[in-house]
Amino acid sequence: MFGHDSLELLSLSIDGVTVPDNGWLRQDEVLRLNVSLNDTFELRCVTKINPEANTALEGLYLSDGMFCTQCEAEGFRRITFYPDRPDVMAVFTTTLIANKNQYPVLLSNGNPVAQGSDETSHWVTWQDPFPKPAYLFALVAGDLSCAEDTFTTQSGRAVKLQIYAEAKDLDKLGHAMESLKQSMRWDERVYGREYDLDIYMIVAVDFFNMGAMENKGLNIFNTSCVLAHPRTTTDAAFQRVESVVAHEYFHNWSGNRVTCRDWFQLSLKEGFTVFRDQCFSADMHSAAVKRVEDVTLLRTAQFAEDAGPMSHPVRPASFIEISNFYTLTVYEKGAEIVRMLHTLLGEKVFRQGTDLYFDRHDGQAVTTDDFVACMEAVSQRDLTQFKRWYSQAGTPRLDVVDEYNAGQQTYTLRFTQSTPPTPGQTDKQPLHIPMSLALFDSTGQAIPLANGQLSQLVELTDEETIFVVKGVLEKPTPSLLRGFSAPVKLFYPYTEEQLSFLLTHETDGFARWDAGQQLAVRLLQARILKGGEVDDALPEAFVSAWQVLLERASDDPAMASLLLTLPTEAYLSEISTVIDVDAIFNARRTMRRQLAQALEAQWLTLYNEMGSEESYRPDSSEMARRSLKNTCLGYLMALDSPTYLALAEQQFSESDNMTEQFAALSTVVYSVFTDSAREMLDEFLNQWQHESLVMNQWLALQAADPKSGALSRVKALLEHPVYDSRNPNKLRAVISTFCNQNTVNFHGLDGEGYRFLADKIIELDKQNPQVASRLLTPLTRWKRYDSQRQALMRAQLQRIIESGDLSGDVYEVLSKSMA
Numbered sequence: 001m002f003g004h005d006s007l008e009l010l011s012l013s014i015d016g017v018t019v020p021d022n023g024w025l026r027q028d029e030v031l032r033l034n035v036s037l038n039d040t041f042e043l044r045c046v047t048k049i050n051p052e053a054n055t056a057l058e059g060l061y062l063s064d065g066m067f068c069t070q071c072e073a074e075g076f077r078r079i080t081f082y083p084d085r086p087d088v089m090a091v092f093t094t095t096l097i098a099n100k101n102q103y104p105v106l107l108s109n110g111n112p113v114a115q116g117s118d119e120t121s122h123w124v125t126w127q128d129p130f131p132k133p134a135y136l137f138a139l140v141a142g143d144l145s146c147a148e149d150t151f152t153t154q155s156g157r158a159v160k161l162q163i164y165a166e167a168k169d170l171d172k173l174g175h176a177m178e179s180l181k182q183s184m185r186w187d188e189r190v191y192g193r194e195y196d197l198d199i200y201m202i203v204a205v206d207f208f209n210m211g212a213m214e215n216k217g218l219n220i221f222n223t224s225c226v227l228a229h230p231r232t233t234t235d236a237a238f239q240r241v242e243s244v245v246a247h248e249y250f251h252n253w254s255g256n257r258v259t260c261r262d263w264f265q266l267s268l269k270e271g272f273t274v275f276r277d278q279c280f281s282a283d284m285h286s287a288a289v290k291r292v293e294d295v296t297l298l299r300t301a302q303f304a305e306d307a308g309p310m311s312h313p314v315r316p317a318s319f320i321e322i323s324n325f326y327t328l329t330v331y332e333k334g335a336e337i338v339r340m341l342h343t344l345l346g347e348k349v350f351r352q353g354t355d356l357y358f359d360r361h362d363g364q365a366v367t368t369d370d371f372v373a374c375m376e377a378v379s380q381r382d383l384t385q386f387k388r389w390y391s392q393a394g395t396p397r398l399d400v401v402d403e404y405n406a407g408q409q410t411y412t413l414r415f416t417q418s419t420p421p422t423p424g425q426t427d428k429q430p431l432h433i434p435m436s437l438a439l440f441d442s443t444g445q446a447i448p449l450a451n452g453q454l455s456q457l458v459e460l461t462d463e464e465t466i467f468v469v470k471g472v473l474e475k476p477t478p479s480l481l482r483g484f485s486a487p488v489k490l491f492y493p494y495t496e497e498q499l500s501f502l503l504t505h506e507t508d509g510f511a512r513w514d515a516g517q518q519l520a521v522r523l524l525q526a527r528i529l530k531g532g533e534v535d536d537a538l539p540e541a542f543v544s545a546w547q548v549l550l551e552r553a554s555d556d557p558a559m560a561s562l563l564l565t566l567p568t569e570a571y572l573s574e575i576s577t578v579i580d581v582d583a584i585f586n587a588r589r590t591m592r593r594q595l596a597q598a599l600e601a602q603w604l605t606l607y608n609e610m611g612s613e614e615s616y617r618p619d620s621s622e623m624a625r626r627s628l629k630n631t632c633l634g635y636l637m638a639l640d641s642p643t644y645l646a647l648a649e650q651q652f653s654e655s656d657n658m659t660e661q662f663a664a665l666s667t668v669v670y671s672v673f674t675d676s677a678r679e680m681l682d683e684f685l686n687q688w689q690h691e692s693l694v695m696n697q698w699l700a701l702q703a704a705d706p707k708s709g710a711l712s713r714v715k716a717l718l719e720h721p722v723y724d725s726r727n728p729n730k731l732r733a734v735i736s737t738f739c740n741q742n743t744v745n746f747h748g749l750d751g752e753g754y755r756f757l758a759d760k761i762i763e764l765d766k767q768n769p770q771v772a773s774r775l776l777t778p779l780t781r782w783k784r785y786d787s788q789r790q791a792l793m794r795a796q797l798q799r800i801i802e803s804g805d806l807s808g809d810v811y812e813v814l815s816k817s818m819a
């Protein structure tokens, strides 16, 4: 049985007979029994633990005075000795006994079946009828308030819904409750999945290593993923709450009813569930906008991970510490794999496949192979090659060239795929790549293809594939990888005219947006090569393309806001051979200013058009409007003009919601008006100092401020009363934001940013290894920078290694990135 150093074993008995001291042995993290055993027996094991001393936030710990648990992946063994593996499933009965006044609320999985009390203490027994692995166990004890509602399932059963939080946050639970009901309805409609217990509980805790956890019937959430109120929460955070609530709810089937055989299969539940929550959000809002957001995350952060020292397959083949594998690859690339299956099989057959999967494997612990086998069974297709997506790491590269033969009226596309070597995997095989494409004629009409449709799914399975279209009357403009139909890097020598053409005529939202991005990337890359700060005027064609976008922006404000945003520093970095931090920052800033200058009147007109006299509503159309309005304000503020400062100040003080207030604050903080910025930051602090989540935003905003001297400002933030070094949200807000987003300062050539991070990791590893290991990421990417920075970064990695006794979490990441 697995255990942990921190467990104190008080007694051990088998079928009522005490096991003598020589009947058991503790070796490292394992408890071994040295007695002969019957086939079935009852083991009683009494252990003592100290949740107060548990700063790792795994197992049972204290969050702001309330007891809570986090058992995925291997936290249960920090509560008691147990065969803590996901394929060991059991029915859990849990009795909690506690002081009545201090801990009036006592929760665990399943249904409350008995309770009682005396003068000072009370107890509750919970029983979960569904056998489950220990990683889904949860308990909570604390002084909590609760919002309550009911949901009637499609078969007519009433489910009690409860969301628990501290009393002061009771007014921030409405959005999560609505999101929960929407998710329950959606899973019934889209997947035919109904909830199975009589009660569904969510508890908000302030100290949490990750986002949230799908414990059976008792989800535990980071407050940042559940609390929402217009006054204190931005639209982006509202949407995050909605999607995380949905994600954890969807796990009830994809994760809990059907779980993972072992942790190598983590993407079985996570990739599938992310795909499900992505589709849910797409249905709730704009599908095209959601796709752009998801691809942006994948193409920057996941591609960077897949090109770095921690690159691993979606189904990893080995690990030292499983916590290090809750990654963008397992989650986001895993979701892309499920999406490709959906694309290849079509909606109807895919649904038959998921029906079969839930039916065939209900109550079992299974593998990604089992999932694909269901898809094979319903589609009668051989997906053997497709499964390489699970086992092969690295981002495939797809090179495309074309040729038009006017005499024969044929158009030929030649696709060549390859995957670069990754650590431990040098030989790569061709993958099964679904390529969605369309061809446009010079009037902007899509040309009918051999399948009679205006677009076609071409399946690329060989290293080289030739695709020929007949009866093409003129050289077309191809649109490739529509909807981002596969997680690959596409290379086709588009001309600027072709990209502008697609930006105007493409009907696929993602492809249209990407054409605009690639157009900007061309210009930015040329400027980055010249050091970034370039005074050359922007090409007229580019400015007029943006002018058209601005003129049409009010047709679809959410999409327009994305179209009018330049590629991020993170994306520009990811596609660089050697990342030139300063040139990237300066090129982007200069181009932003030039776009602001060239189209000043249009930005202002649109800003005013997007204004609203109405009071706040957190719905899609209003969110879109605010998003576009704030994009406009950002450009106007790039002009360093007191007129627009006044506009931002007005928005800051008059808005009735955090989205507008915080956007105004951000543009001023990042502007040249440093006195106004200071005043606004103080005013904001004054207004919101008692709202912990708002203070995270306040901290993060300053940590990301690119002005020089950032490191000393960051160090001052660590001393500020609103900061708390034990709270992962606060650590992330300051340290992670500085090291990941404030690139020009973190990568300063004095090496002090790197030294700062190393100091923090050495300190934090003793407190919370999971969080320490994640913070390490920016240093592990040293190979991507110039030789001077490489040496500085390596020196700090070396210093961490030499600092002494490291956790397995940090050691694994360090050793892989030094190899």
Ligand code: ARG
Residues within 6 Å of the ligand: 070, 072, 073, 209, 210, 212, 213, 214, 247, 248, 270, 323, 326, 770
């Ligand atoms: N299963 C959780 C989710 O919904 C993630 C929990 C991971 N926690 C951890 N400590 N490794 O994605």
Ligand code: ZN
Residues within 6 Å of the ligand: 247, 251, 269, 270, 273
């Ligand atoms: Zn999950």
